[in-house]
Amino acid sequence: MTQLDRILAHVDADIPASLDRLFELIRIPSVSTEAQYASDCRRAAEWLRDQLSALDFDASVRDTAGHPMVVAHGPATEGPHVLFYGHYDVQPVDPLNLWNTAPFEPSLSPQPDGETHILGRGASDDKGQLLTFIEACRAWKAETGSLPIQVSMLFEGEEEAGSPSLGPFLEQHGEDLRADVMLVCDTDMWDRDTPAITTMWRGFVSEEFTINCGDRDLHSGMFGSAARNAAQVIGSVIGKLRNDEDGSVAIPGFYDGVANLPSEVVEQWNRLPFDAEKFLSDVGLKTPAGESGRSVLEQVWARPTCEINGVWSGYTGDGFKTVIPAQASAKLSFRLVAGQYPHRIRQLFRDYVKSLLPPDCTVAFKAYAAAPAQAMPLDGALLNAARAALTDEWGRETALAGTGGSIPILGEFKQRLGMDALLIGFGRFDNRIHSPNEKYDLSSFHKGIRSWVRILAAFAETKP
Structure with missing residues (x-):
């Protein structure tokens, strides 16, 4: 059995304990936008610090004008240095009467299709997602005593409130967070069986204008x-x-x-299992309204x-x-x-x-x-290493996806620290984030941990 096989086997055997830790974190009602939960936001930050300290990270809770940040650094090693970002704050739970279970009392719900749902506010956004990475680090430490590359982490408590403290924090502590690449686990897979790396996200400008006559x-x-x-x-x-x-x-x-999309990206997107007609019909429409001659994916991701x-x-x-x-x-x-x-x-x-x-x-x-808009270089060594590792775990070609939305916090890191980001998430479109009855699939949690184990192994053999 190879070292990687041993670590993956450890992940499989430790899933019950990993779930216990996720349940502990979900039980902390860290709602960032409601003042009565301020102490719970700090409690979530301290919980993360303690978990990371137990894994031999130099971890600390850093105060801001709002909710605190958690910063953690693993020992310096050879190879790439990654900064993993996530957020421990969650959305409010209103309307409470629409929840089928108590939002901060997590539970498992077996489904007719054989899947099991992890229920609770933050199960997907972003507590379940960020713990996939921490649990992967835990498995590496348990089996080898160390991590294969240098890992730092940053967890904030105001993402759901627009990250007002992030810019000032980076202004003051940015050099302490500089790494070769930023890793983010707060996005979705392409579909329930196909992993995805989001490689481009659009920028935005918002404007109001008033015309006066007479x-x-x-x-x-x-x-x-x-x-x-x-x-x-x-x-x-x-x-x-x-x-x-x-x-x-x-x-x-x-x-x-x-510029037009590179032909290889167009070809890769054309291979994705995407039904443009269904995409529109699901919202009561039939005809694409964007630039003629462009596919629907191009219209919503790249134009x-x-x-x-x-x-x-x-x-x-x-x-x-x-x-x-x-x-x-x-x-x-x-x-x-x-x-x-x-x-x-x-x-x-x-x-x-x-x-x-x-x-x-x-x-x-x-x-x-x-x-501004941002895009990862598609020929990047770390991108391609992560893509191959995900393909190995899921048995399907990893989609290099775009997103029509905008992610301002990534612009902060790019502008202030010059860092590109790899967005690798294991959420699914039906996770009901920001809504009652939020869930995270147990398979997403389990295979997400295994995926990060493989990605860390692949990064150890890659020059950034």
Whole structure:
């Protein structure tokens, strides 16, 4: 039996104890957004510190302006140095009456398909996920007395609140966290049997604008046609943000710097078991609305977007009020890809809106959050080592996936420390994170631990 086989066998035999530890952590109601749970957030941080200290990590709880961070460092060794990131805070449990079990009393629920669900708030997001990595380190220590590479960990307690303390913490302690790569276990598999590494995530720009015409709302009989209508103006502006003929964004310069996907990525995505028709039909739609000639996966993972998130103007109450609105507002967001810069996109949008305004109209803008897109180099040695290790464990080709969403915290690490991130998660789309009856599949927990064991072994044989 090889060393790797022995460690994997240890994981298999220790699953009951691993579950006991996960249950202990889930029982701590570490809700970061509700003040009454502040002491529980600290208790969760201290629990993690104690677990890692018992594994010979130099682990500490670090105070912030909000909930504390947990920082841990294993002994320096040859080979790559990884920083594993996770979060111990969880979402609120409301509405409580929709839970079938007590949210902070974890339990196992066997399913008709042979799967077993681990039930409880945080079972998937992110306590079960982060413990897969800690338990993999535990197995390595139990069988060999050490870890095969240098491992550091960072666990925060405000991810569900937008990570307000992370930037200041990195500003003060960033050098203590620098590593060759950041590992994150807070994402999903491709499907229940296919592992995935998320290699690209889009950036974003969020914006609000208000168009003013005249100095007050006007009577539509007395001023109709003669007076400019702000609702009509904003409708015209919004209608000119996208090209009807091909679904592209019409803002001049918007696509400057945007490259096509490499052909090998397109081919790999085409091999994924993805049903575009079902993707849309599941939400009551039939026809893709993005750029023509692009697959649905390209549209949602690898192409930039402009989406209207809300519009309001005039009278919208019960009954009827015949006014010509003097003011109209809208909120919109852009999802960005590599080659686009948030502040430039914001300015291009503003300049374009101004160019579309008719006489007697003014516009005011309000900026919200922004973050750049990121992507892992697809020829990276650590990426390919992790991909092969996951394929070995799951028996299926690992999907190199994108995500249409944005992950601002990863931008913080890239901007401040120059670190790329590997997003390797074992969640499933039906885990009901942020909702009542959150669950994590026992197979995800078990094989997630085994996967990290293999990845650590593969990294030990890889030069970053």
